[in-house]
Amino acid sequence: MSFLKDFVKNGRKIYGAALNYKNPSGDVANQIKEPVLFLKAPSDYITEGRSIVIPRGYSLVEELELGVIIGKTCKDVTVEEALDYVGGYCIALDMTASSELKKALSQKMPWTTSKTFDTSCPVSAFIPKEAIPDPTDVELFCTINGVPQQNGNTSGLVFSAAELISFISRYHTLEPNDMILTGTPPTPAGVKPGDVIRGGIKGGVTVEFRVEDK
Numbered sequence: 001m002s003f004l005k006d007f008v009k010n011g012r013k014i015y016g017a018a019l020n021y022k023n024p025s026g027d028v029a030n031q032i033k034e035p036v037l038f039l040k041a042p043s044d045y046i047t048e049g050r051s052i053v054i055p056r057g058y059s060l061v062e063e064l065e066l067g068v069i070i071g072k073t074c075k076d077v078t079v080e081e082a083l084d085y086v087g088g089y090c091i092a093l094d095m096t097a098s099s100e101l102k103k104a105l106s107q108k109m110p111w112t113t114s115k116t117f118d119t120s121c122p123v124s125a126f127i128p129k130e131a132i133p134d135p136t137d138v139e140l141f142c143t144i145n146g147v148p149q150q151n152g153n154t155s156g157l158v159f160s161a162a163e164l165i166s167f168i169s170r171y172h173t174l175e176p177n178d179m180i181l182t183g184t185p186p187t188p189a190g191v192k193p194g195d196v197i198r199g200g201i202k203g204g205v206t207v208e209f210r211v212e213d214k
């Protein structure tokens, strides 16, 4: 268990699910037929006390998400058995370079530079699995400088944590301490140097990170 508690120090693969919140306006998020995935590097993790550093020339948006931490190795598991392989959870910020994502989308190029850079994955401490008995009913919130910005319940995910694990495990062996960012609820705002992002589970674990310029 301490290996999992130290999921940042022992960090492994970080998967992100994109466009994974149902959107009442019926845009692209409702039309994806399969999870859209990206990766971050384990060196992108930071924990509270460190700041998010905006890379030179980038614009960043905050994406407050529920992170799922894999507890047991699995490959090709069904949706029904998927949660047996969860070790715990965390609150994570999928910091995204909107400037780079815009370029990538307009050029039909990969998303890599928009999603993975130093400090792009701020996380809470390990949340034991028992503390979240139902990952399809977690109320998330995020504020910037105290102003409410994002709100959503994980019931709004297009693909649930179990469905994401099952899908990813078709192609990848998932290993203890791999982490899955489940997708961001509406509506990330964008941050600037000096901002303080606070977010987490309503009535539960919260995190706070300051944003700095390079």
Ligand SMILES: O=C([O-])CC(=O)C(=O)O
Residues within 6 Å of the ligand: 016, 017, 018, 019, 020, 021, 063, 094, 096, 182, 183, 184
């Ligand atoms: O940044 C994006 O557009 C996609 C993404 O990660 C999310 O929806 O959580």
Ligand SMILES: [Mg+2]
Residues within 6 Å of the ligand: 016, 017, 018, 063, 065, 094, 181, 183, 184
């Ligand atoms: Mg995201």
